[in-house]
Amino acid sequence: MPLLKYKPFLLLFLISIASFCQIKEINPPSYIKTINFKGNTPETQLPILKLGEYVILEFDALNGNEADYYYKIDHYNYDWTPSVLMKSEFMDGFDNQRIRNYENSFNTYQIYSHYQLTIPNEQTRRLKVSGNYLLSVFNNDDEIVFSRKFMIYEDQAAVGVAIKRSRDVQFIEEKQRIEIVVTSNNTPLNNPTQTVKALIVQNNNLNTAISNLKPQYTLGNQLIYKYDTETSFLGGNEYLFFENKDVRAANTGIRAIDLQDLYHNYLFTNVERASKPYTYNPDINGNYVITVLDAENPSIEADYVWMHFSLVPTETLKNKNIYVYGNFNNYVIDESTKLIYDEQTQLFRNSILLKQGFYNYKYVVVNKNGRLDEGAISGNFYQTENNYKVIVYYRDLGARYDKIIGIGEGSSVNISN
Structure with a gap:
């Protein structure tokens, strides 16, 4: 009986704790690729737009099912805890709508459907206040597929x-x-x-x-x-880069090409740079751009290619957890980007399925305590x-x-x- 007496208070306490949890972006499943999230600038993944401007979300579904996807928008405080505003206070119109604009790939080995969402639109007519926002994408079963953060500012x-x-x-x-x-x-x-x-x-x-x-x-x-x-x-350090807008010929950073079920591009083997002097090497600060040669619409005509990364290990790196790092997957550290040591070639290797384009990347170490060390392989230079x-x-x-x-x-x- 005493426990039942306090159950309502316990429930209220747990709800209040949940409401103050910082929200984190949900990473997509393996069949969702190339999430391009941008405002009216070419930079992707972190749109910061002025109140009244538009934001565009694009992504590819590689399962070829032409599935229906829906979106929801939520408002957050500066620390990414949920704000107290009702939907009607920050939005003019409705969310929880189907993403209606999609096209199937054309003339590619990898079949995919390319989805595009622009906000504002006919259903979500206006976002009325500035601050932090989260756009979440759901499937037909109302299961979240992925989410991305964006921000709206006022010029005050x-x-x-x-x-x-x-x-x-x-x-x-x-x-x-x-x-x-x-x-x-x-x-x-x-x-x-x-x-x-x-x-x-x-x-x-x-x-x-x-x-x-x-x-x-x-x-x-x-x-x-x-x-x-x-x-x-x-x-x-400056990011490494490659370009494979033509999958049938050697491009910048690519040493070999192979066609199996899909094209395979093998990058030149990289080396540790932390112990070497700084060298200026222009980059786009970890970003990427989808591009393809001799095509009018890269969004649906760019193919997917298995990119093969390799790194020469040093004695200090052999027992480290090393990952490929960049904006191509929103800087996520997971098993898909982890390098595995190959005893036969004595190299760290990994292969990642990426859409044709120009990509920045670097190699990073995650220590046993889970802390990211960006400079362990690339170095840190002012x-x-x-x-x-x-x-x-x-x-x-x-x-x-x-x-x-x-x-x-x-x-x-x-x-x-």
Whole structure:
């Protein structure tokens, strides 16, 4: 009897805990490939769009079933806990609608259906407020297939971003430090140490972002962030790349081609770069672009190719967990990207099914404690060209949700002391 007495309170407690859990993106099953999520810029996977602009989601289903998929949109606080807003408060129209725009592949060895969703549309007419959003895709059985985060901002503050070398002599050759100046346009930012929070994203990768930064001090209508360790990122190294827009001929980074059930492209074997001097090697900061030679519509005419990666091991790497890393799968670390040591060739190897295009990638190590070490194989250099985005959230006293009042962007190509 005493236990039954407290069951309602226990249930309420568990619900309240669940409501404060940070949401994480759901990774797709193996038959869903090339999730292209973008705003009105060519960058993929992390759309940050101005209030009123559109966002596009594209993906391929390789099972060839022409299945129906549905989408839902939810609003979140700055820390990706669910906001208290009702659907009608942040959305004009309806979600939970079928994705109607899809085409089947044309003239490809791998059969697939290409789906495209644009928001706003006839059903979801407008997203009314700024902040964090999650777009989730479901199948006919209302089972979630995958989800992706995006952000909407209002132009209420100018965000200045400067990239500097680390002040810590220990990391002066390895780290990049971000300084931020937030200038409000017209609206005063009340009690900014409590109401304003900044997020710094390196190369569109939310997994390594630095969050919940508070201003150090104010200067008139400006908020100043001049931290050292709190806003520092390891510089990493430039990404490796390949291009296979023509699967029948050798392209950039590809040493051999084979046709079996599908085309197989074998990349040149890579080596460890951490112990070598930094070399400038232009990249697109981990991103990828779908492209194919002699075709009008790469979305349905680009084929899928087995890409074979290989890495020369060093003594320190032989017992490590090594993965292929990049925006091609939203920087996910899983078994599909893990390299396996091949005793016969004495190389680390892996093969990944990817759509034709231009891809950036690098090799990373995941330590036994689960911590990602991006520089173990590639190295960390302050000279590396990285892209940084700063997203500024504001919740006024008594407000019910976190606005995004401004974004800033900077590149370390002009890094200074």
